[in-house]
Amino acid sequence: MADMSLFEAMLSQRAIRRYKPDPVPDEAIAKILEAATHAPSASNRQPWHFLVVRDPELRRQLGELYWAATEYARENLGLHKENPTYVRSGYDFAQHVGEAPVLILPWVETGNGNGFSHGSNIFMAIQNLLLAARSLGLGSSYTGNIRAREDEVKALLGVPDGWTMAGLLPIGHLGEGERFGGSKRKPLTEVVSYDRWGQNNS
Amino acid sequence: MADMSLFEAMLSQRAIRRYKPDPVPDEAIAKILEAATHAPSASNRQPWHFLVVRDPELRRQLGELYWAATEYARENLGLHKENPTYVRSGYDFAQHVGEAPVLILPWVETGNGNGFSHGSNIFMAIQNLLLAARSLGLGSSYTGNIRAREDEVKALLGVPDGWTMAGLLPIGHLGEGERFGGSKRKPLTEVVSYDRWGQNNS
Numbered sequence: 001m002a003d004m005s006l007f008e009a010m011l012s013q014r015a016i017r018r019y020k021p022d023p024v025p026d027e028a029i030a031k032i033l034e035a036a037t038h039a040p041s042a043s044n045r046q047p048w049h050f051l052v053v054r055d056p057e058l059r060r061q062l063g064e065l066y067w068a069a070t071e072y073a074r075e076n077l078g079l080h081k082e083n084p085t086y087v088r089s090g091y092d093f094a095q096h097v098g099e100a101p102v103l104i105l106p107w108v109e110t111g112n113g114n115g116f117s118h119g120s121n122i123f124m125a126i127q128n129l130l131l132a133a134r135s136l137g138l139g140s141s142y143t144g145n146i147r148a149r150e151d152e153v154k155a156l157l158g159v160p161d162g163w164t165m166a167g168l169l170p171i172g173h174l175g176e177g178e179r180f181g182g183s184k185r186k187p188l189t190e191v192v193s194y195d196r197w198g199q200n201n202s
Numbered sequence: 203m204a205d206m207s208l209f210e211a212m213l214s215q216r217a218i219r220r221y222k223p224d225p226v227p228d229e230a231i232a233k234i235l236e237a238a239t240h241a242p243s244a245s246n247r248q249p250w251h252f253l254v255v256r257d258p259e260l261r262r263q264l265g266e267l268y269w270a271a272t273e274y275a276r277e278n279l280g281l282h283k284e285n286p287t288y289v290r291s292g293y294d295f296a297q298h299v300g301e302a303p304v305l306i307l308p309w310v311e312t313g314n315g316n317g318f319s320h321g322s323n324i325f326m327a328i329q330n331l332l333l334a335a336r337s338l339g340l341g342s343s344y345t346g347n348i349r350a351r352e353d354e355v356k357a358l359l360g361v362p363d364g365w366t367m368a369g370l371l372p373i374g375h376l377g378e379g380e381r382f383g384g385s386k387r388k389p390l391t392e393v394v395s396y397d398r399w400g401q402n403n404s
Contacts, residue, residue, distance in 0.1 A: 003208075003209070004208055005205045005206065005207060005208065006205075006206050006207065006211040006333055007233075007237065007334070007337070008208075009208040010237050010240050010241075010330055010334070014242075026403065030390065034390060035209065035212050037387050037390065037393060038212050038213055038215070039212075040215075040216075040217060040343070042346075046387060046388050046393065048393060049393050049394070049395065049399075050393060050394045050395075051395050051396075051398075052395070052396050053396075055397045058397055114318055115316075115317055115318060116317060116318065116320055116366065116368075117321070117346045117349060117369075118318055118321070119319070119325050120321065120325050120328070120346055120368075120369070123322050123325035123326050124325050124326070124328065124329035124344075126322070126326060127242075127325070127326035127329035127330060128212055128329060130326075131212070131333075132208070132212070135208045135209070142242060142322065142326075144244075144322055147319060157397075157398050157399055158398045158399040158400070159399045160399065164318065166322075167319075167322070183246065184246070185239050185240060185248060186239070186248050188232065191248065191250060191251050192251070192252045192253075192254060193252075193253050193254070194253075194254050194256070195253075195254070195255055195256060195359075196253075196260075196360045197253060197359055197360040197361045197362065201228065201254075
């Protein structure tokens with residue numbers, strides 16, 4: 001399992017929404033974190049920190065904060081109203097995310113302006129983390145919704161100033177009805193141009 | 203080569219700065235792009251577009267824009283002054299990037315606010331792209347510097363409004379003195395906490 005091919009991992013990785021409560025071995029978590037820290041960062045500064053939450057009471061409280069952030073997004077920002085399927089699975093996820101045995105919260109040093117480009121310093125690491133989990137047969141998924149509750153999360157977990165929360169990733173064995181693979185993508189012809197925008201390969 | 207293990211690809215991927223001018227087969231580019239499009243995105247919207255530039259004159263002009271952006275960063279923002287090794291390899295890279303046989307420019311639909319979180323919609327795809335290239339024995343590296351010249355790039359390549367450039371990735375066979383592997387990382391104990399910030403695994 002640990003030696004799954006890169007392409008098998010990439011093509012079968014998908015967002016897992018339901019998790020078994022069974023614990024995840026320490027060695028698996030260490031391997032996932034090692035993968036994350038091998039992602040690139042600007043000038044190899046590695047301006048990241050990974051907070052691994054296994055304590056049941058902390059997970060319960062993070063789950064509540066995540067649910068509150070999701071409710072807020074629905075009511076005040078009108079998010080996801082256009083997609084009933086997403087709403088259903090997303091709400092189920094938001095209500096139970098704290099029950100996954102491990103929650104990983106990736107943080108990035110708050111940068112100059114902290115804008116779009118700064119995301120390159122943490123989202124590539126998050127992708128390595130997702131791929132590593134999948135190759136070990138563990139489910140995960142990335143969600144950024146909890147960022148609306150960053151201040152409460154920082155207070156709860158003792159996070160110092162100068163760090164920005166990039167999101168939340170539950171890790172665990174796949175729950176009822178979950179599977180890897182089968183995620184749909186647009187064909188390359190729709191999302192790739194050659195030399196100039198809108199031009200096909202020739 | 204195509205079946206390299208996930209962990210071998212992740213642990214040996216590194217920023218390649220020098221490229222041979224030899225062409226890269228179409229099938230390799232297609233496989234790299236397929237990998238990129240299998241990354242996650244919010245609600246699986248896939249708000250991305252990949253512009254593959256092989257035309258020598260367009261690459262030359264992109265190389266000039268990249269060099270101008272790097273010069274600007276050095277003179278006006280004081281970037282990288284603290285790291286002479288990075289400056290040397292970075293400048294060499296900036297002067298020759300247009301000579302790599304393929305340049306890929308990933309774009310993301312300009313989002314609400316277009317801030318830090320929006321990066322999750324493209325930087326995970328970029329990490330898949332880097333890993334796929336490495337597994338095929340091709341070098342690559344991500345640089346965001348060229349974003350300072352986004353308007354000129356859009357004019358040069360006919361990119362419509364509503365798209366944000368995430369950066370530039372050269373793709374090619376490894377040039378003189380380049381190799382995979384050996385990139386240094388901080389030990390996990392420095393960048394991971396358990397349950398609360400600063401707490402070790404127990």
